[in-house]
Amino acid sequence: GENVGLHLPTLSVQEGDNSIINCAYSNSASDYFIWYKQESGKGPQFIIDIRSNMDKRQGQRVTVLLNKTVKHLSLQIAATQPGDSAVYFCAETPNTGGFKTIFGAGTRLFVKA
Amino acid sequence: DSGVTQTPKHLITATGQRVTLRCSPRSGDLSVYWYQQSLDQGLQFLIQYYNGEERAKGNILERFSAQQFPDLHSELNLSSLELGDSALYFCASSVDFGLANYGYTFGSGTRLTVV
Numbered sequence: 001g002e003n004v005g006l007h008l009p010t011l012s013v014q015e016g017d018n019s020i021i022n023c024a025y026s027n028s029a030s031d032y033f034i035w036y037k038q039e040s041g042k043g044p045q046f047i048i049d050i051r052s053n054m055d056k057r058q059g060q061r062v063t064v065l066l067n068k069t070v071k072h073l074s075l076q077i078a079a080t081q082p083g084d085s086a087v088y089f090c091a092e093t094p095n096t097g098g099f100k101t102i103f104g105a106g107t108r109l110f111v112k113a
Numbered sequence: 114d115s116g117v118t119q120t121p122k123h124l125i126t127a128t129g130q131r132v133t134l135r136c137s138p139r140s141g142d143l144s145v146y147w148y149q150q151s152l153d154q155g156l157q158f159l160i161q162y163y164n165g166e167e168r169a170k171g172n173i174l175e176r177f178s179a180q181q182f183p184d185l186h187s188e189l190n191l192s193s194l195e196l197g198d199s200a201l202y203f204c205a206s207s208v209d210f211g212l213a214n215y216g217y218t219f220g221s222g223t224r225l226t227v228v
Contacts, residue, residue: 005219016162032214036219040219040223042222043117043203043205043219043220044156044203044205044217044219045115045219045223045224046216046218049216069132089155089156091216093179100158100169101158101217103148103155103156104155105155106155
């Protein structure tokens, strides 16, 4: 069935290093992908998105890579900062509608000072 | 502040009781989504409303119901509460009914504890 998951439930990085968070999806009909950041006590916050007609998109210190061949999504955070500590979710939306967005379980990122 | 307002932030109630969670979407957004997030679990889609009408249902229990009012705020009603209903309940809003072109805007959630 449709499934979005994460390879690593937790990730610990040193401040200043780059972080890579991975996500696998199984629905080849997915058209739109989003990474969300959820800090403790807050709701998920949109970070960056990418459509299926792209394989890379860059934001401020973040880059999302999409590999449709292997149905893999990754979030790269450059020069990770303590404020980046949070749970990161990937989400996929099939081209049949936004309400079918499926969220992964999340990866917790710890940034060591 | 995301623009999506959820109240209350915390709720503690006993088993068997009924509670109502409230959500005001971001200005201009017509769609409201409710999600449940249990400990160490991902976001589970419950239900979506668009401009006052129910549009989609996910894994929502029969004990749960929701509605969206003419002013577009939404309420999620949880009844006959069980210990397992303890979770974070998030409301999210978006502009479009179809593909959420800009993703969802989430509220800060309501933490429900059933004792």
